[in-house]
Amino acid sequence: MAHEGDGGAAAEQDHPLLHAEHVDVVRDGRHLLRDVSLAVLAGEHWAVLGANGAGKTTLLALLGAVSHPTHGQVRVLGRQLGRVDVRELRSYLGHVNPRHPLRSPLTVRQVVLTGVTNSIEPDPQRRPTAGQLAHAEALITTLGIAHRAETPWTVLSQGERGRVLIARALMPAPRLLLLDEPATGLDLTAREQLLDSLDDLRLRHPELASVLVTHHLEELPASTTHALLLRDGECVARGPVDEVLTTELVSDCFRHPIRISRTDGRWTARAAARTPAR
Incomplete structure (x- = not known):
């Protein structure tokens, strides 16, 4: 139960x-x-x-x-x-998929803006509004990747990609x-x-x-x-x-x-010590 x-x-x-x-x-x-x-x-x-x-x-x-x-x-x-x-x-919904299938060298800003249309590549028929551009910049800053805004997706580290995808998922304000x-x-x-x-x-x-x-x-x-x-x-x-x-x-x-502990708000897990056989 x-x-x-x-x-x-x-x-x-x-x-x-x-x-x-x-x-x-x-x-x-x-x-x-x-x-x-x-x-x-x-x-x-x-x-x-x-x-x-x-x-x-x-x-x-x-x-x-x-x-x-x-x-x-x-x-x-x-x-x-x-x-x-x-x-x-x-x-x-903002669904963050770490296996995002993008292969082209879009910049961080361009990838985040694809969250507006929930597409992998930018929609050539739609240009982002001033409000959407400002929202993207705010999210990029919040996720700590403002210094990488013009960096191509193809050269980002896995950790940077993860933060870009979270910003992208938040573009529609889910x-x-x-x-x-x-x-x-x-x-x-x-x-x-x-x-x-x-x-x-x-x-x-x-x-x-x-x-x-x-x-x-x-x-x-x-x-x-x-x-x-x-x-x-x-x-x-x-x-x-x-x-x-x-x-x-x-x-x-x-x-x-497993022994669980929490320090400064974060958790750690370690295998509990077993009693040795006599």
Whole structure:
């Protein structure tokens, strides 16, 4: 049974931006998700954690209106999947895909501006307005890449690309930001720059909600407010982050004794010392 914090009832009353209710996803007779529920309110920043194959990316695809549940309901911004044009719905979401398929040497500014049309390349039929240009500059500055605004995409580091893609996702001013393992492949400096940028972004935009998927607690920004733990497609725990990211629950989620600590708002996880055999 899932452990829940006090946020569940409040989420029901306050009309969540994202609401998955008793969701199953079945593919080829196999459950990828089983009876998973989640409610995300404005201003909340959720982490979804679990081992490889736990169902994290499958859940994010539902929340991003990319796929539909086999059973259960998913409401995104009050609209139920299956009863709404998902293409229109996706325009209200900022979905950050670290495997962005761009190959041409667009500048950082040009890549960010493609967020207006949600296209890979600029739309030759549309020129950005003065307001859109100003918004792009503000996001580029917030994400700490103003000095790279004229740099081609093809020569950016992986960490710089991650921050560019977050700025791009925020161009339409979405109410929700979905991040699929944004720190994957980053070195220590790039990871810390990315997490600092996310903390700053959340501070500047208190109405924004986000869901970040990872399997490393060290990749969570200090501004994370809630967490959901998945194991084999089932919810182990969900609720306020300090109630969920505990040694007991994380060890249960990963089926391994793990000691959790938090310092200056950030988490670390280490394998718990085993008692030596006598």
